[in-house]
Amino acid sequence: MIREAGKIDRTTVLRSLLIILLIVAAQQTPWPGAPDLQATVPFLAGGVLLFGFLTKQLAVPRFRMPKALACLLLLGGVSALLSPVPWIAIPAFVETALWIMGTVCLISVFLPSSTRVQVVLGIALLALQQVIYACWQLFIAKVEVTGTLGTPNALARFAILSWPLLVAAAVRQRTAWVKVVLAVLIMMTACLVVLSGSRLAVVAFILQAGYVAGRRRPRTMAAGALILSMILLVTAVWGNALRDDDMQRVEAWRLAADLALRNPLTGTGSGTFALYFRMEPPAGAPQMLETPHNLWFRLACETGLLSIPLFVWLILAGWRQLNRLKSESPDDADRAFIPAVRAIILGMLVLSLAEF
Numbered sequence: 001m002i003r004e005a006g007k008i009d010r011t012t013v014l015r016s017l018l019i020i021l022l023i024v025a026a027q028q029t030p031w032p033g034a035p036d037l038q039a040t041v042p043f044l045a046g047g048v049l050l051f052g053f054l055t056k057q058l059a060v061p062r063f064r065m066p067k068a069l070a071c072l073l074l075l076g077g078v079s080a081l082l083s084p085v086p087w088i089a090i091p092a093f094v095e096t097a098l099w100i101m102g103t104v105c106l107i108s109v110f111l112p113s114s115t116r117v118q119v120v121l122g123i124a125l126l127a128l129q130q131v132i133y134a135c136w137q138l139f140i141a142k143v144e145v146t147g148t149l150g151t152p153n154a155l156a157r158f159a160i161l162s163w164p165l166l167v168a169a170a171v172r173q174r175t176a177w178v179k180v181v182l183a184v185l186i187m188m189t190a191c192l193v194v195l196s197g198s199r200l201a202v203v204a205f206i207l208q209a210g211y212v213a214g215r216r217r218p219r220t221m222a223a224g225a226l227i228l229s230m231i232l233l234v235t236a237v238w239g240n241a242l243r244d245d246d247m248q249r250v251e252a253w254r255l256a257a258d259l260a261l262r263n264p265l266t267g268t269g270s271g272t273f274a275l276y277f278r279m280e281p282p283a284g285a286p287q288m289l290e291t292p293h294n295l296w297f298r299l300a301c302e303t304g305l306l307s308i309p310l311f312v313w314l315i316l317a318g319w320r321q322l323n324r325l326k327s328e329s330p331d332d333a334d335r336a337f338i339p340a341v342r343a344i345i346l347g348m349l350v351l352s353l354a355e356f
Helices: 010-025 041-054 067-082 086-109 113-141 152-172 176-195 199-215 220-237 246-262 273-279 295-303 307-328 332-351
Strands: none
Touching: 010 041, 067 086, 067 295, 067 307, 113 152, 113 176, 152 176, 152 199, 152 332, 176 199, 199 332, 246 273, 246 295, 273 295, 295 307, 307 332
């Protein structure tokens, strides 16, 4: 890995910088006390992308929009236009559509496998930074562990998204000390799941570890992660199955289901759940919820019931594409990273039950 990482040119630097900016931008909030970087990171990424095109360090990508995703965007646009509150739904849809199309564009830029090593190194550095800051919060500041991402859920998402890629990099390595360093970082990243306090993230981690352990050889590292996750599940979740705010989320799901049944064709429009929640809050709701904290309920109530089969189509199409890549690609890197991508899909599906 170190030898390959040394082959860095300006194109690789630009690609690596863009993927790191994208990872940071995908989080809800930056570190506590900092300005709201979520609004500025897309401009920084766009500036780097434009610089790469102007200097011909990056080729203009082919825009590869999956059919299922295109149908979801089309349905979302129609839903926003027909929404009872289009002044809320249309701006929310435009923001979401721009993020999705921008992500598709950036992924198209990152298609060459030659950049994979540098990207994994960037993720490893980000994971190390999250671990160090989380330890500082836990042992020194004695505050809630959020990492530099601002919220515990964002920290859990980062861990679920990153550790399978680190496992793939470790499996592909032949240098013993690099494998040891990556193994330690993988275990520390797994600990972030528990430190975040997200119970579904622990379940997602167990599912991911079980899948990776059953699909990769040698399995020692993944099996160790699975055993660790079982221990963490018992220590973190046992005796804390329900919290005070859980019933509020259940009530929010009921409201979302009711809105979906009342507006089955096009829903209420993107970003409108909060408005209905304010008008019809659950009894004794201690706080306002901007979303139902469930991706499936949010799609159903804001975009219509048709969005659910379209979303399932998107997931299945992506899974089939990975099958084709595995059978057609001669690249060892692809064979190592395909199970990691599948593990990420499985983990995020679990998190979608309480995320949005």
